[in-house]
Amino acid sequence: MTPPSTKGKRLVKINAFTQAKLIEALLDGVYTCTELAEMTGLHYVTVLQYTRELHRAKAAHICNWEKDTRGRDVIKIYKIGRGKDAKREKLSGAERQARTREKRKAVEFAHLLTGGARAQA
Numbered sequence: 160m161t162p163p164s165t166k167g168k169r170l171v172k173i174n175a176f177t178q179a180k181l182i183e184a185l186l187d188g189v190y191t192c193t194e195l196a197e198m199t200g201l202h203y204v205t206v207l208q209y210t211r212e213l214h215r216a217k218a219a220h221i222c223n224w225e226k227d228t229r230g231r232d233v234i235k236i237y238k239i240g241r242g243k244d245a246k247r248e249k250l251s252g253a254e255r256q257a258r259t260r261e262k263r264k265a266v267e268f269a270h271l272l273t274g275g276a277r278a279q280a
Contacts, residue, residue: 177201181209185239189222192235210237220244 180199184190192210196203213219220242224232232247250258 177205178209181206182213182239185213185219185237189236189238191225192237195237210235213237213239217241224248 177199181195181201184195184198190198192203192206195201195210196206199206201209210219214221214237218241219237219239221235221244222238222242223236223245224247225234225236227233232249
């Protein structure tokens, strides 16, 4: 069986092309995996895999952390090149417990306002 005729066209494998687009984007700036997926057209999970491997190979590092909807540092922002990973901001046990107590009080208060609980005299 003979390979298909290219008729003077340059063959570029899609995998190599998309990896090159990802690295080009990382060279231009710092982005989250969601932003990289939008820029390159790759699926989000594929971008996660590529950036994790770049990080594991020490070809990229985490330059910053972005907070999720709950205020936790979980969204990694990658930068191409060697460097130290940025530290994650973590709450102490006392801070987590205080936050939980505040949420419980807010829920109980809202429950009282909506008439879901009877006020005891």
